[in-house]
Amino acid sequence: MMDPTDDRIAHGGALSEAVARHGGSASEWLDLSTGISPFSLPLPELSADCWRRLPEQAEVLRVCELAKRHYGGSVVPVAVPGTQAAIQLLPWLAPSADMAAIVSPTYGEYELSYRRVGKTVKHIETLEAADSTLASTVVLANPNNPDGRETMRDDIFGFARAHRHRLVIVDEAFADLRQDLSMVGAAGTEPNLVVMRSFGKFFGLAGLRLGFVFAEPRLAGILSQRIGPRAVSGPALAIAAHAFSRIDLIGELRGRIDKANTMTRSALSRAGVRIVGEAPLFFYCDVGDGAAVRDAMASRQVLVRAFDHSPSRIRIGLVPDELSAVRLRETLRFAGARVS
Amino acid sequence: MMDPTDDRIAHGGALSEAVARHGGSASEWLDLSTGISPFSLPLPELSADCWRRLPEQAEVLRVCELAKRHYGGSVVPVAVPGTQAAIQLLPWLAPSADMAAIVSPTYGEYELSYRRVGKTVKHIETLEAADSTLASTVVLANPNNPDGRETMRDDIFGFARAHRHRLVIVDEAFADLRQDLSMVGAAGTEPNLVVMRSFGKFFGLAGLRLGFVFAEPRLAGILSQRIGPRAVSGPALAIAAHAFSRIDLIGELRGRIDKANTMTRSALSRAGVRIVGEAPLFFYCDVGDGAAVRDAMASRQVLVRAFDHSPSRIRIGLVPDELSAVRLRETLRFAGARVS
Secondary structure, three states: OOOHHHOOOOOOOOHHHHHHHHOOOHHHOEEOOOOOOOOOOOOOOOOHHHHHOOOOHHHHHHHHHHHHHHHOOOOOOEEEOOHHHHHHHHHHHOOOOOEEEEEOOOOOHHHHHHHHOOOEEEEEOOHHHHHHOOOOEEEEEOOOOOOOOOOOHHHHHHHHHHOOOOEEEEEOOOOOOOHHHOOHHHEOOEOOEEEEEEOHHHHOOHHHOOEEEEOOHHHHHHHHHHHOOOOOOHHHHHHHHHHHHOHHHHHHHHHHHHHHHHHHHHHHHHOOOEEEEEEOOEEEEEOOOHHHHHHHHHOOOEEOEEOOOOOOEEEEEOOOOHHHHHHHHHHHHHHHHHHO | OOOHHHOOOOOOOOHHHHHHHHOOOHHHOEEOOOOOOOOOOOOOOOOHHHHHOOOOHHHHHHHHHHHHHHHOOOOOOEEEOOHHHHHHHHHHHOOOOOEEEEEOOOOOHHHHHHHHOOOEEEEEOOHHHHHHOOOOEEEEEOOOOOOOOOOOHHHHHHHHHHOOOOEEEEEOOOOOOOHHHOOHHHEOOEOOEEEEEEOHHHHOOHHHOOEEEEOOHHHHHHHHHHHOOOOOOHHHHHHHHHHHHOHHHHHHHHHHHHHHHHHHHHHHHHOOOEEEEEEOOEEEEEOOOHHHHHHHHHOOOEEOEEOOOOOOEEEEEOOOOHHHHHHHHHHHHHHHHHHO
């Protein structure tokens, strides 16, 4: 049994810790440490019932049907209280397997989930490299977090079809604006392909805890059983039903994210920061000493994320507006001067 | 592996199914099929951040500290997205054990959770009866659902102390108004005692999905690991922090529940229905043919819960007001006449 105190890995969004360490009040900070959209979907009026009543199976099914349409699925997905909840359960999709290969570096929770139940984890650089391992499960984030690396659809298709004996799990938490990369439509028809989607990142509602997993019925059944009934909250179901029905609002969010992406890129470029990877909701930058730059920026109440696995890099989320773009640019210049 | 389609058990609150079968619109129904309070805590203003941001560990810890005080714990509990999420994980608290004994009849999900992972389940009538089994885990709901049966604190203490090699799991989902029965204060100090509390039932906010588990650090650590980070939604944390700080509102909810309990009892008595068990939030009644009475009541858009394990019984939740009390009384009379 692992020591529970070891079972924590660093994540973005740890604003309270940053405030405790560097001062200021939370509202004074510019938190760019996550890949969550800075623009939240305007919330619909929520009925008293969605708070008071237990979510019903019929409601869950209705939202899952809408998610199928929204994400372009071939099968009705399983709703989970955040993709993280599904990640916790990945080992049960192939319970007799001993080893998982993870395309790395990537989000640390995949590895933790397999190690927690005593499985071996093999870090690989590309999907194809799984070929030379004994891993019966391969995990890929696409686009990858934090480096934005993309794996082409044809490559995933090819791999999944050539390796029917391996489970291929694709986390598309950051694929909302890269539908060209998405394997959602193939999940379920390719029997060994499982695709996860996150609701909160694109819709700017990460506090809701909602995600969807697309898989063939047997695998979907295992997940449903393990997650248990009424796993997703009533407000999350109501808000998702609203979100998936409002193409106008989705289009507006896309437009705002596009603009914010351009503003952020321009701030990085003007600060002379080298972008080495990106996804629509974040940039991955080489700054020489990531931890030092992060700390220098934090001294000015701007929070970004550094990485133990890639010490020269930081990840920077999107600024919400021009004022924040200027602040990001100036803070990066200040940090660059201080660190060099 | 179980067939996933077998993995569903009947629950209260299935209003959509009832509407589909018996007609009417959802708002015309009086749903008394659950033990959720009909009175919801008035919601506080929710910040945009609680929806947008990922819940932070510091916030979770703050709410858990408040939960410790509110429920009278000796240890800081683990927050879970609904007690159901904890029930799913009960087998991992004693992973090497083969058998669980469950004080029955009771909520069906305990048994399902153990059977799902291949454990044997033994139904026992009282806590003491676990003595004659090989079960290393004993599960008790107190007060019990659906029959309201109470197990005295001293008996649980005595059992837990005499059976240090057995894990004693007490689900206190319906103990909010029966603090005299609660073992929360002993959970964690008695190393083999685990106590679960539900937030949604007393506060009338079951859609939130929030519960707390009190246990000693090693067991709490297992649960935390299995649940994973950021399991509880931002709104649930914000609302719980508010709820636990407002003794005035808690007192008001208690008063309203007391009154509703009296009104409901009186309606049952005037309809000549025999109460055979009760908890503050529901009554358990002998009506001869539970399914027939449930169906007759449903034909008048009043929903109650019948039980396969106790075919003569129905469970009736609290009516919210006098008008509903009259409707319950008349519907019970109608059903009684039609069934007999």
